[in-house]
Amino acid sequence: MQVLEQKINEIKFTWPLGFYSDAVHSGLKADKKDLGWLYSEVPAKAAGVYTTNQFQAAPIKLTKQTINHAHMLQAMIINSANANSCTGQQGELDAQTMQQLAAQQLHLEPAMVGVASTGIIGQLLPMTKVTAGISMLKLANSADIISAIQTTDQHEKKISVQVSLNDGQSIIITGFAKGSGMIHPNMATMLGFVTTDADIDGIDLQQLLSGQVDDTFNQITVDGDTSTNDMVIALANGKSNVQVVPETAEFTIFAQAFKQVLSTLAKGIASDGEGATKLVEVNVTSAESHLAAQQVAKAIVGSNLVKAAIFGADANWGRIMGAIGQTDAKIDPTNVMIMINGVAIVKQSQGIEYDHFAMQQALEQSFITIDVDVHAGTSSGQAWGCDLTYNYVKINAAYHS
Template structure:
C-alpha cells in the first residue's frame, strides 16, 4: 500500500498487521461454529488491557490482567466461546492457568507471554479435554476465523482495519470484538482485541487504551448489565519499523485518531448488534457544564428502558428523554432544553414544538436513530451509543442456556 502524509488515516479491508498470525477451530464448546482461536505475534509485543469492574471477575480475565501487569508484554492471546469459566472457584483458576500453559507449550513461549479470554455461560466448569484438543488444532496462519470464533449471541463479527502514516512508515491497526447482550459501562459482555504493528511502549499504550475506552466502550449500553468476563487487550509489536511513539512526537496525534477510530467503530458495532436490536441509537449531548456530565447524560438517555422501548415502538414520546435527563445530577437549564431526533426538533426551551407524530414515527423507522440534546448549561459535550429494546431481547435471554 502506498500512502502519503496527506492520506494520514485510511480504513481498509480487514487484514492483520505485520508480524501477526491467527487461527480458529471447532473444539466442541458450541455445536455448530468455530469456538476457539488465537492471535500470535512473531515477536513479543508491548501490551495493555482494560477489564470488567464486576466484583465476580472471571478467572481468565483476572489471569490476563495479572499477566499483562507483570511487564506489559504479550506474544499471544488464546480465546474460547461457549463457556465463560466464571464463578467456578479455585477449579476455574486452575483451569485458566492450565489453558494458558497449554497455549504456551504449543507456541513454545513462556506462559507469562500468553493472555486468555473466555465468554459464554457462567458457572459451568471449563471442559478441559475440549480446550486441550482445540489448542492442539490451532495453527500459525493468517486466518480471520478467530473473529467469528468468539461470538455468542452476536449476529455477525465486528472488525475494522485502519492504516496511518507514522514517521514515514505505514502503521496498521486492526480490531475485532464480540458483544451483544449484558452490555453496560464499564464495558460490556465483550471481548475486544486490537493488534497493531506500531512501536509504542507498554505503559504509554496502557494510558492511551484506558483513556480511549472511557470515550468508546464505556459509552455503550444495551441492557444495564456488566459481565464478569469483559476485557479489551491491545498488542503492539513494532513490526512497522517506526520509532517508538511518545506523546511529544508530531505523529502521535495521528496514531491516537487512528486508534480511537478502531475502538469507536467496534463500540458502535456492539451497540447496533444488541440482542434483538433493530436500531442503533446515538445520543449527542451539548451545552453541558463539563465533559463528565455530558457523558453521564448521554449514557442515561441511551440506557433508559423507557427511551429504548419508545424507539422500538417508533413513538415520539419525548417526555421519556426529559425524564432520563432529569434523573441525572447534571447541570440543566430547566427552561432551556432542546431535543431533536434525526434532526427533527421535538423540544425547544423545554417545551414541545408540536411536530406531527406521524413524521416522528417515520424517522424512528430508520436503522440508526440520532438523539441530539442541548442542556443550555455550558460548553462541553458527551456521546453514547445503544439500541432499542425489543421483544426479541426477552426471547433470547429467557432461553440463553438452551
C-alpha cells in the first residue's frame, strides 16, 4: 500500500491535459461571474449521477439524456443564480438553447454539450443575458468557473491530484464543486465536476463515479433537503495517453485518486454548509453491513439536535444515541460505544466519566469526529455534515424567493 500511496500527490489546481475553461458575468448575479464552461479539445468519455428528486430540473433531464446517448461529452455549460427548475416546457427549451448556443460557439454538435444550472427554483432563465454571456466565453485556462457556479457558498471547493505511475507516465484528476444548502442524500443542491486526462472506458468511468458518489457526495448532509438540480459529472478525455483498465494496478491507484477528489469535494461542501462553523465526520464501525453503517452515520450527522449541540460545543451523547436508535440498522442496544474527538464518552450504551473541560475545548475546534461502534457486525461507514447555527436560519429565512 505504501508504494501505491506515494503515487498520488495533491498538486496546485490545474486543468488536466486538453481541458479549457472560462467564466463571465452575464448579469444573473448582481456583480459576480455567473456563467462558465468546461471544454475538452477532444471528445471525452462522460459519466453522470443525478438527483433522485422526483422533480428534475430541465438541465438535469437534458444532460442525462445527452450523456446516456453515447456516454460522451466535449463541453459543459453551467450557470448559477437560476436553477431552471419547475419552469415547465419553456424551461426545457431554454436548457436546449443553452446547449445549442454553447455548441455553436465551440463548433460542436449539441449532443456533445451538457448543461447544468443552480440557484433559485421556479423562475425562467433570463435568456437575453444568458445568450449574451455565452457569446463572451473564450477558450481560456481560467479557474473562474469555480466561483462562478457558487450560490451561498463561502469557500471554493476544488482539488487537483496527480497520479504518477511506475513507468513515468502520469494522469491528472481535477474536480470542483458547489453547494452549501439543501444538501442531503442523493445529490442535493450541489454540482460536482471531475475532469481527467486518463484514457478510461465510459462504462468503467460511470461505474467508478456511481460507486464512489455513494460513499462521498451521498454521505454528506447539511439540512436534509435534496434539490431538483444536482449532478456530478465526470469527463475523461484520454489526453494523457495512459490507459486505465479495470483489474490492473493502474486502475486501483486511479480509483483511489478519483475517490480522494470526490471525497475532498464532498467534505468541502459539508464544511461549507450554510452557516456552518464546524465540519463533522462520523465513523461507524462494527455494523451489520456497509449500508447499515452509512445509515447510522448519516442519521447522526443529519440530526438537528446533534448539530445544534455541536454548535454549542456540548458533548450531548444522548442526542447521538437518539439518532442511532431512530434508524432501523441492526445495533446492540446494550453495547454501543461513542467517542467524540477520540475521547470515549459512552460505553455499553451508558455515559462514562470523561474530562468535561478537555471535551469542550475539543468541541470548539472546527473539525469534530464522532466514532460509533454498534457491535452488530464487521462493516463500517462514514458521513459528513456540519453544525446547525443561527446563521443557517438567517441565511434561509432571509433568502427570499
